[in-house]
Structures are given as C-alpha cells and as structure tokens.
Amino acid sequence: MKYTAFAAVSAVALACAAPALAGPQAEVLHWWTSGGEAKSAAVLQQEFADNGGTWTDMPVAGGGGDAAMTALRARVLSGNAPTAVQLKGPAIQEWYEEGVLADISSVAEAEGWGDVLPGSIAEHMKCEGKWCAAPVNVHRVDWIWANAALLEANGIEMPQTWDEFNAAADKLMAAGITPLAHGGQAWQDATVFEAVALGILGPEDFRKAFVELDMDTLKSDKMAAVFDQMRKMRGYVDANFPGRDWNLATSMVMNGEAAFQIMGDWAKGEFLAAGKEPGKDFLCASVPGDGFLYNVDSFAMFEVDGEDKQAGQDLLAKLIVGPKFQEVFNLNKGSIPARVDVKLDAFDTCAHLSAKDMGDSAEGGSLLPSYAHGMALRGAQSGAITDVVTAHFNSEMSSAEAVQMLADAVANSL
Amino acid sequence: MTEWLERHIPKMVLAPSFIAVLVFVYGFIIWTAWVSLTRSRLLPKYEIEGLIQYERLFNAPRWDTAMSNLFVFGTLFILISMFLGLMLAILLDQKIRTEGVLRTIYLYPMALSLIVTGTAWKWIMNPGLGLEAMVRGWGFESFTFDWVINPDKAIYAVVIAGVWQASGFVMALFLAGLRGVDGEIIKAAQVDGIPTWRIYTAIIIPSMAPIFLSAFIVLAHLAIKSFDLVIALTGGGPGYATDLPATYMYTMAFSRGDIGQAASSAMVMMAVVFAIIVPYLYSELRAKHD
Secondary structure, rough: HHHHEEEEEHHHHHHHHHHHHHHOOOEEEEEOOOOHHHHHHHEEEHHHHHHOEEEEEEEEOOOHHHHHHHHHHHHHHHHOOOOEEEEEHHHHHHHHHHHEEEOHHHHHHHHHHHHHHOHHHHHEEEEEEEEEEEOEEEEEEEEEEEEEEHHHOOOOOOOOOHHHHHHHHHHHHHHOOOEOOOOOOOOHHHHHHHHHHEEEHHHHHHHHHHHOOHHHHOOHHHHHHHHHHHHHHHHEOOOOOOOOOHHHHHHHHHHEEEEEEOOOOOOHHHHHHHOOOOOOOEEEOOOOOOOOOEOOOOEEEEEEEOHHHHHHHHHHHHHOOOOHHHHHHHHHHOEEEEOOOOOOOOOOHHHHHHHHHHHHHHHOOOOOEEEOOOOOOOOOHHHHHHHHHHHHOOOOOHHHHHHHHHHHHHHHHO | OOOHHHHHHHHHHHHHHHHHHHHHHHHHHHHHHOOOEEEOOOOOOOOOOOOOOHHHHHOOOHHHHHHHHHHHHHHHHHHHHHHHHHHHHHOOOOOOOHHHHHHHHHHHHOOHHHHHHHHHHHHHHEEEEOOHHHHOOOOOOOOOOOHHOOOOOOOHHHHHHHHHHHHHHHHHHHHHHHHHHHHHHHHHHHHOOHHHHHHHHHHHHHOOOOHHHHHHHHHHHHHHOOOHHHHHHHHOOOOOOOOOOHHHHHHHHHHHHEEEEEEEEEEEEEHHHHHHHHHHHHHHHHHHHO
16 A cells, blocks of 8 residues: 555656656846846746746846856856856856856857857857857947937037047036936946047057057057046036946936936936937937947856756757847847847837947957956956046046056956 | 763753854865965865965055055044943933933944945935035035045045944943942042042043943954945945955955955955954953963
C-alpha cells in the first residue's frame, strides 16, 4: 500500500516535471522594472513563451543596475549563473575574462547578425571573435532637446556649432530664461561633458581620448577647450540644479522654464508621455558636432548546463535580434533597433533622424560608444573620468587643472 | 549528569554565536585584508600583488575629499551633538513639569531612519523648495541658505541633519548620567552657597566622565559608518563634495567593479575605527585590573 502511494506520487511528480524539461528554458536577470522598460521586457517574455519556452524572470531593481550586478556576482560565484543577463559595453568582455560567458556564434551566424548590425556595435557583442551577447536597442546619447515655442519666441535656430549654442544661450539668459535644463548628478554631468567633447574634439580624438585612453589626447589643448565650454555650460544652468533627476530637467523644458536639455533619447519618452509632439512642441537634434554616441543595451549569455537551458539561450538570442522584437521593444523604449533592416514606419521623426545618423556615421567612422553610459570603458576608468568631470563642473577649478587631474585620474585607475 | 550539564551548558549555548562572530566578523576582516592586497576587479582574485590598491587609494583626490569630509563631519557632529545633548539634558533636569513629554519629543528623531532624516532635510534645505524659498516668500529677498547645493558648504548641511538626529539620543544618555549623580553632594554644595553653574562645571559634569566616553564612542562610530544620511541628503554631491569613506567604498565595490580598491578603503576605515576603539578598550580593561 505504501509503495503504491509512493509510486503514484512519483508518477504525478514526474508527469508535472516532464513538460518543464522538454521545452527551452531561460532565466533572465535584468533591471527593466519601471514603466516603459517593464512593458518592453514583457514583450520579450511573451514572445519567448509563444515559441514554447519557459521564462524565469529575475528582475533586480535599484541603483541603475548596481543591485543586479551584485546579484549576478553572487550567482556566478556560487557556480549557478543565470541564462542571460542584461549587460552592456566592455562589461561583457570583463565577464568573459572571468571565464563565465557562453559562445552563441552558431545562432548569430545562422541568423546573419554580422550583416544586419552596424560593425562597431557588433564588436561589442563579441568576445575574442566569438559572439557572446545579443544587442537589444540603440540609444543615442548626444541629443539636444529644445522647447519649440521658446526658441521661436526668441528667434533662435537649433544650434549647429558650440559658438551658436553659446550665442543662443546668452540671448536666452538676457531674456530671463534658463538656457540649459540640467540635473547635477555625476552621470548627467558626464553626459553633457561627452556631448561637448564629441563636438570640440571631433570623432577621431574622442575615440583616442575615451576609448583608447591616449594620454596625449587627454592632456591636449583641445581637452582644455572642452573644459572651457563646460565652464560656460555651468553658467547656463539654474542655481538649483544639484541633485535634480533627469526627468525633472526634461519637464523644465516641457514647461518652458528652460530652453534646452542635453540627454539621451530616453528623454523623448517623457515628452511623448506628456502628450507633446516632436517637431511641434519639442525639437530634437544631435548636439553640435559630427558623430553619434550610442548606448546599446544587450543581453550577455552565460555558460549554463543542460540542453533545455542551452536551447533556451539560443532561442532567446534569436528572438532578441529578430526584427519583430526589435521593432516592438524599441517602440516602447524610445530607442531605435540595433539591426538596420527593420522597417521604421511606426517610429517618430526623432527616431528616423537617429537611424539615419547611425547609418551615416557608421560609414564615416564616427559611430562611437558613449563613455558616460559605460559603453567605451570599464567601470574603474569611466568612473575616474566622471569624478574629474563632476569635480570640475561643481567647483571653480581651472581647465588646465582639470586636464592634469583627468590624466592623473586615468593613470591611477588602470 | 546534571553537574556536567551545568558546567557545559553556558559554553554550548554561547558556541554558535561565538563561531558565527569568528567567521562572519573576524573571518571576513581577514578576507577583506587579503583582497585589498590583490588586483581584484569584477570578482575577487587571490593572487597577492602588494600594496598597489593602497597606492591608488592615496593617489585618488576623491579619497582625500572623503577622508577630510569624514574629519570635518565627525568632529562637528560629535562636538555639536554632545554640546546640544548636554544643554538639553541640563535644562530638562530642572525638575520641570512636562519633562516626560519634552524628553519624548527630543528623543523622537532617533526613532527615524537616517534615510527619512536625509530626505526630509534635503527638501528643507533645498533653496528652491525649502527654507530659503519660504523666507524669501516672506519678503526677505536677500536671504540665502544654499549650503546643500554649495560644494564648499554641503558637508555642513550633512552635519545639521546628523546633529538633529543624534542630539536627542545624547540628551537621553546625559539625562541618565545627571540622575546618577549623588544628590547629597549637590545639596552640600548648595548649602555652601556655590552658584548653580559652578555646581555643574565643577561637580556634576566631571562626575559624568564615563557617560561622555560612551556618548563619544556611540557618536564616533555613527560618524564613521555614515552612509545612508549622505546618500539620501546629497547623494554624495554636488560633484563628490560630500563623499564619505563609506560611500566611496560602496561606489568602488558596486558601481565600478573595483573590488580591490573597495577592500583597501574598507581596511583604512577599519584602521580609523581601531584608532578610536583601542584606547577606549585599553582604558576599560586597565580600570578593571586596578
């Protein structure tokens, strides 16, 4: 009697367990937990389920991914890594060097990723020549957003050079309007800094300074000119900026309290959510200068055991880069698809501009990773640069001092 | 059997917590010391590389700022909290009728989490929202109180919030100390016609020396561990003007994937704590031997 009961229970347990073993499985660690981002993550989850997969969601909110990275560290150290993790930029290669990433080249080659992704973005997804991550989107960082009515009322065109920007800002100051909406948080200071640096250094020197960490470029007179312009920018923000969140700065532009904001295209989501129309209520343009700074979200694939998990990993990689997901996800998130062959009919004019510039700059070699958003450098180096940028922006430091400090900080962080 | 149990039960009951403390406190101190000697970045590595992390630490201007902030914050926070706490305690000790209510009011800030204190003071001190905007609204257009957004003054804004939180607690400590002073001595002094302020400075306060020491130790470790207050109040800003060693360590360990650097800063923080605690322990132990 006992044995029959035991057998029956086992049979039920097996029956329950069987379907879970059959299909592809994926445990996904990410920090898309708020509003539009959560909606975007749900799109992927749905598509994965539609293709017969079992998705185990592992969202870890907080600290702009810091909390998720702590969770990841614990999982990897205990030898139980998630299937896929939201990682980006050189952090992917950093984890690869710890020997924990998987090779997904078979999927990438079967799907022809090499042909549909821009070259410099594809490079971020490879670890020593093998594909180890899948890109989700392309955020452009070097945007300048403007309040259309304010510009019109003051007879200002969207600035094409930094001198024009300064002239426009002085005019707005004279009219009693805050020229630049800005939040005094280190990463926002860094975002403005790299936009200015791209314009003043030009794409080639930007790459030398912030990708290759070339000491001569970091100490050059052009870099001092970047800090000079940053000092001017400091004069264009209102007195109450320290600690302000970026979305509050965006609403200053919306409400006509300030004319411009320099921020990545996640700011567009704020405008759209408030019912503003691009081109009519607000304007979007690339910051003065040539180039395109990208911030690409991606999923790195970790080494996992078991066929069901590996199948899940392959399916996930395939879906992430698939045209359908790229379109739906990016419509939700405000970015543009990473693959260049997605139809953009449903996207707004700012996204069209972004996609066009991405294509042009990829050809011209000025498609560059954003240092401020962890695409160009590892955490220790980009953090060291940000420390100098924010210290300069929030003090009376001279440009010469800042340049020297920048070189010292970078050398010290290596 | 019962005798054996009587002899061994205390040891058996204490053993788990003893082992836990040994592993989770002292074990991890040793682990951190080890990691601080390596080039660990994203994950801990165990090949010893020497003092490279300490060199990097002492070359970093941000660490200098953090240490000098700790010094400014620690000194002012301890002195002002002790002074205010003592004054409040003496005033409350005048056998007034509503002492119970007042004591509770002053003690309440301690019941709040530092995150709440930090957030509330952030709004109060924000020039566009708080005190400055209010006073200007009353017509005093030139009134300025912008410490929290001024890189040179922001650390003093942190001191204000910290003192507000802690001085009520110090008051409670001192009040207990005041109640412990022998009433006979005070009466004798009063009979001799000694003025009240002299009674306090010459008799009561000197006899409370142990309370001062306890208050100092409690406040000093609060100051060194301060993290949440700064995070909530200024986020370490403007720039990194209000960074403290604890926030520096957090940034290195969790935002920048630089574990070796974080470990070395943790070791320096521990050295600072030891510099304060060891003399205290020494004096305590010696007093017992005498």
